[in-house]
Amino acid sequence: MTASSHKLWRFHGGVKLPDHKAESTTEPVAVAPLPPRLILPLRQHIGEAAVPVVKRGEQVRKGQLIARSDTYVGAHIHAPTSGRIVLIGDQPVPHPSGLSAPCIVIEADGEDDWGDSRMPPIEDYRNIDPVKLRNRVRDAGIVGLGGAAFPAAVKLNPRPQQKIDTLVINGAECEPYITCDDMLMRTQAEAVIAGMHLVRRALKPERCLFGIEDNKPEAIRAMTEALGGEERDNIRIVAIPSIYPTGGERQLVRVLTGREVPSEGLPADVGVVCHNVGTLAAIYRAVVLGEPLISRLVTVTGSGVNRPRNLQVYLGTPVADLIALAGGYTDDVERLIMGGPMMGFALASDAVPIIKGGNCVIAARTADVERPGPVMPCIRCGECVKACPAGLLPQQLYWFSRARDFEKAQEYSLFDCIECGCCAHVCPSNIPLVQYYRFAKNEIWSQERERRQAEAAKQRHELRRERLEREEREKAERMKRKQATTQQTTATDGAEDPKQAVIRAALARAQARKADREAQGTNAAAPVSDNDDETR
Amino acid sequence: MRFKTFSSPHMAPARSVNRVMGQVLLALIPGTAAMTWYFGWGVLINVSLAVTVALACEALMLLVRGRALTPHITDLSAVLAGWLFALAVPPLTPWWVTLVGVGFAMVMAKHLYGGLGYNPFNPAMVGYVVVLISFPREMTLWLSPSVIAELNLSLPQAFTAIFAGRLPDGLTWDMITAATPLDRMQTGVGLAHPISEIQTSPFFGYLGGVGWEWIGLWFLVGGLWLLKRRVIGWQIPVAMLGALTLLSGLFWLINPEIYASPLFHVFSGAAILGAFFIATDPVSASTTPRGRLIFGAGVGALVFVIRTWGGYAEGVAFAVLLMNMMVPLIDHYTQPRVFGKTAAGKEG
Ligand code: SF4
Numbered sequence: 038m039t040a041s042s043h044k045l046w047r048f049h050g051g052v053k054l055p056d057h058k059a060e061s062t063t064e065p066v067a068v069a070p071l072p073p074r075l076i077l078p079l080r081q082h083i084g085e086a087a088v089p090v091v092k093r094g095e096q097v098r099k100g101q102l103i104a105r106s107d108t109y110v111g112a113h114i115h116a117p118t119s120g121r122i123v124l125i126g127d128q129p130v131p132h133p134s135g136l137s138a139p140c141i142v143i144e145a146d147g148e149d150d151w152g153d154s155r156m157p158p159i160e161d162y163r164n165i166d167p168v169k170l171r172n173r174v175r176d177a178g179i180v181g182l183g184g185a186a187f188p189a190a191v192k193l194n195p196r197p198q199q200k201i202d203t204l205v206i207n208g209a210e211c212e213p214y215i216t217c218d219d220m221l222m223r224t225q226a227e228a229v230i231a232g233m234h235l236v237r238r239a240l241k242p243e244r245c246l247f248g249i250e251d252n253k254p255e256a257i258r259a260m261t262e263a264l265g266g267e268e269r270d271n272i273r274i275v276a277i278p279s280i281y282p283t284g285g286e287r288q289l290v291r292v293l294t295g296r297e298v299p300s301e302g303l304p305a306d307v308g309v310v311c312h313n314v315g316t317l318a319a320i321y322r323a324v325v326l327g328e329p330l331i332s333r334l335v336t337v338t339g340s341g342v343n344r345p346r347n348l349q350v351y352l353g354t355p356v357a358d359l360i361a362l363a364g365g366y367t368d369d370v371e372r373l374i375m376g377g378p379m380m381g382f383a384l385a386s387d388a389v390p391i392i393k394g395g396n397c398v399i400a401a402r403t404a405d406v407e408r409p410g411p412v413m414p415c416i417r418c419g420e421c422v423k424a425c426p427a428g429l430l431p432q433q434l435y436w437f438s439r440a441r442d443f444e445k446a447q448e449y450s451l452f453d454c455i456e457c458g459c460c461a462h463v464c465p466s467n468i469p470l471v472q473y474y475r476f477a478k479n480e481i482w483s484q485e486r487e488r489r490q491a492e493a494a495k496q497r498h499e500l501r502r503e504r505l506e507r508e509e510r511e512k513a514e515r516m517k518r519k520q521a522t523t524q525q526t527t528a529t530d531g532a533e534d535p536k537q538a539v540i541r542a543a544l545a546r547a548q549a550r551k552a553d554r555e556a557q558g559t560n561a562a563a564p565v566s567d568n569d570d571e572t573r
Numbered sequence: 574m575r576f577k578t579f580s581s582p583h584m585a586p587a588r589s590v591n592r593v594m595g596q597v598l599l600a601l602i603p604g605t606a607a608m609t610w611y612f613g614w615g616v617l618i619n620v621s622l623a624v625t626v627a628l629a630c631e632a633l634m635l636l637v638r639g640r641a642l643t644p645h646i647t648d649l650s651a652v653l654a655g656w657l658f659a660l661a662v663p664p665l666t667p668w669w670v671t672l673v674g675v676g677f678a679m680v681m682a683k684h685l686y687g688g689l690g691y692n693p694f695n696p697a698m699v700g701y702v703v704v705l706i707s708f709p710r711e712m713t714l715w716l717s718p719s720v721i722a723e724l725n726l727s728l729p730q731a732f733t734a735i736f737a738g739r740l741p742d743g744l745t746w747d748m749i750t751a752a753t754p755l756d757r758m759q760t761g762v763g764l765a766h767p768i769s770e771i772q773t774s775p776f777f778g779y780l781g782g783v784g785w786e787w788i789g790l791w792f793l794v795g796g797l798w799l800l801k802r803r804v805i806g807w808q809i810p811v812a813m814l815g816a817l818t819l820l821s822g823l824f825w826l827i828n829p830e831i832y833a834s835p836l837f838h839v840f841s842g843a844a845i846l847g848a849f850f851i852a853t854d855p856v857s858a859s860t861t862p863r864g865r866l867i868f869g870a871g872v873g874a875l876v877f878v879i880r881t882w883g884g885y886a887e888g889v890a891f892a893v894l895l896m897n898m899m900v901p902l903i904d905h906y907t908q909p910r911v912f913g914k915t916a917a918g919k920e921g
């Protein structure tokens with residue numbers, strides 16, 4: 038059986054990359070053993086960090102809720118195994134900044150005991166009530182497993198005015214080296230299909246389109262088989278050309294539906310919702326088996342490990358353990374990457390744990406990552422323009438970013454850059470272009486933050502002044518009244534307003550803090566100038 | 574274990590400036606060989622001399638500007654500039670003309686603007702125009718392919734001609750030089766001779782001039798190879814030759830006796846060399862895909878205008894330089910449409 042025929046569209050740019058997928062697909066998927074200690078960062082995606090609901094020293098069961106997030110864009114965290122909470126505090130986390138962040142550390146007791154933490158399985162899942170489904174997905178702490186880790190429940194809840202007619206399922210896996218989705222589709226196709234039926238209950242789309250790159254024939258075959266003959270016209274498994282970054286949400290929506298997601302909008306704006314295949318399998322497990330998101334498939338690969346493979350991993354397992362399971366480092370390993378080689382980030386240490394969005398660990402050698410030559414000045418060759426899937430002028434953005442002309446950079450749509458790295462990959466002058474864009478974005482964000490902080494401070498100051506003035510006035514009035522009528526005192530009246538002022542000031546502070554946190558979520562490395570022309 | 578961190582992407586890039594320049598140089602070989610075949614050893618001597626001067630100037634300027642010699646001395650861009658200059662000047666051009674032209678190109682047109690990547694004008698063409706204006710007599714010393722074939726000047730003889738200005742005994746410059754087909758065409762038309770009559774002269778071949786047409790064809794082979802390897806984009810060559818063909822075709826249809834045919838225009842002078850090797854210089858050309866179409870078409874149109882009504886028989890160098898001036902404007906107005914935005918730059 039092969040993929041359905043389906044009209045495909047093109048997106049501008051993109052590059053053909055050596056896929057390096059065969060390395061990690063020769064070995065079957067193995068289950069990584071339970072590590073002695075599991076580290077679970079409280080913040081695993083954009084949005085608020087989860088709040089611990091357990092205490093140090095407490096015994097927890099497998100699947101037990103250990104930190105909850107009740108904000109809309111938040112996800113709970115569950116204990117991946119049974120054991121004791123040994124620490125709630127800062128630990129190194131997988132983040133581009135390389136900094137530490139609050140984590141819960143569990144010492145496993147080796148029992149891997151669920152106790153009564155499993156959620157009640159829902160057998161008749163095909164007829165599940167959408168609200169119940171959303172709640173279950175929320176309760177299970179499921180986020181997008183494709184890398185961005187956006188809470189999945191949010192994407193099951195379209196706004197009432199949005200008509201979703203198409204569910205796009207992302208099995209493209211366009212970044213080189215990563216094969217966990219490929220292996221998932223090969224080995225758990227039924228779970229993916231079942232997950233899709235679940236999501237259909239919530240969104241009621243007219244059609245479902247699976248986008249899988251044509252370099253994964255086995256996954257396409259397995260998925261087509263698992264789908265069977267059901268609703269052939271409305272549910273399609275589509276083989277799409279392997280062009281990076283065709284697995285980017287916007288690009289995939291374009292390729293499969295011909296629709297263009299507005300620059301600052303979401304796929305839902307054009308009637309599409311997009312879920313990753315791994316997310317669907319996780320939704321299936323949460324609903325039908327009652328399991329929260331506590332493990333995932335991770336590709337451990339690269340020429341810097343001896344035995345590249347895919348592993349089913351307990352969340353919180355340190356990367357070093359996975360490396361050991363992949364045969365350990367080769368002698369000449371040079372760089373450790375979390376995610377894909379194009380958009381992933383380099384890890385400073387292998388002590389960091391696997392988190393929900395961690396799909397791949399690459400140990401690379403010098404030859405895989407090194408620039409072939411020194412950084413040269415931009416020769417305006419336009420290769421980057423040809424390659425940019427966002428339709429930008431990367432060389433101009435580079436020019437403006439370098440000159441710190443952030444206004445111009447924004448005018449040239451800096452914030453439409455998805456940091457896919459296509460431009461840097463094709464640049465004959467070896468310019469680390471993406472680094473410049475990150476630098477410019479961070480500068481703009483921090484300027485914005487400073488502005489907002491200043492505003493908030495000003496607001497606070499005004500409020501305080503107002504309050505003091507009012508208090509003065511009231512005092513004077515009281516004095517006057519006291520003098521006028523010696524029998525009566527009015528103490529209750531003036532207390533209301535200052536209280537409200539305090540609340541407003543607190544709100545302003547909270548807002549400033551939030552802006553702060555948002556901006557810190559990004560990596561603020563300034564570009565390096567390793568060429569004299571770059572420092573003119 | 575701890576690692577050093579770097580910014581993504583973490584994949585070794587696929588191209589390098591050296592490779593790009595190196596491939597352009599390779600693609601110049603067939604055309605250069607054909608030129609040598611028709612015009613003798615002088616062509617090769619010129620190329621070697623110009624390349625040497627270019628490299629010397631590059632090194633000198635890097636030293637003066639306090640820069641490291643590598644990677645720029647080895648990036649092959651100086652070699653390319655020198656080579657292109659040598660192909661633009663007559664085959665037995667005196668050495669000092671090359672020295673002045675290439676020196677000007679490298680020092681004034683390239684390094685005073687900031688070196689590789691920063692020059693708004695094509696350096697080789699700036700150098701060529703400078704010597705064309707300064708030494709008009711020397712720049713007309715084009716040889717006659719038929720005479721050269723007969724005489725078969727040896728390498729030392731060509732060497733003496735270039736470096737000492739002396740021809741072998743019994744020869745005079747008048748005997749071996751001949752106006753280029755473009756010159757003949759312009760002069761003839763200027764004297765109100767009908768083109769059918771001008772073209773009966775033995776200097777004209779099937780497409781352009783004798784010899785010249787074959788040189789053009791071999792440059793075309795190199796250029797097509799560059800296109801196939803995707804070293805250059807199709808926009809500039811196609812737009813330039815397209816505009817030249819279209820305009821000349823239009824006028825030729827109006828009156829073939831006073832306007833030369835499109836074939837003649839394309840296969841004469843430096844049209845093909847210009848379309849694939851000169852106008853495509855990335856640094857000084859437009860960078861947006863639509864901009865490149867406009868840039869190329871502009872060069873093609875200007876070439877026709879200069880050849881037909883201008884004071885010079887050939888216009889490629891002037892056309893390229895004029896369009897170089899337009900690049901900032903073109904680039905500004907031809908920005909591609911951003912994904913997810915409408916053409917007007919609004920949310921789409
Ligand atoms: S690919 Fe590199 S050298 Fe070419 S225009 Fe873009 S930034 Fe400049």
Ligand code: SF4
Nearest residue numbers: 425454455457458460
């Ligand atoms: S990193 Fe940004 S500028 Fe570069 S190709 Fe990707 S979207 Fe375009």
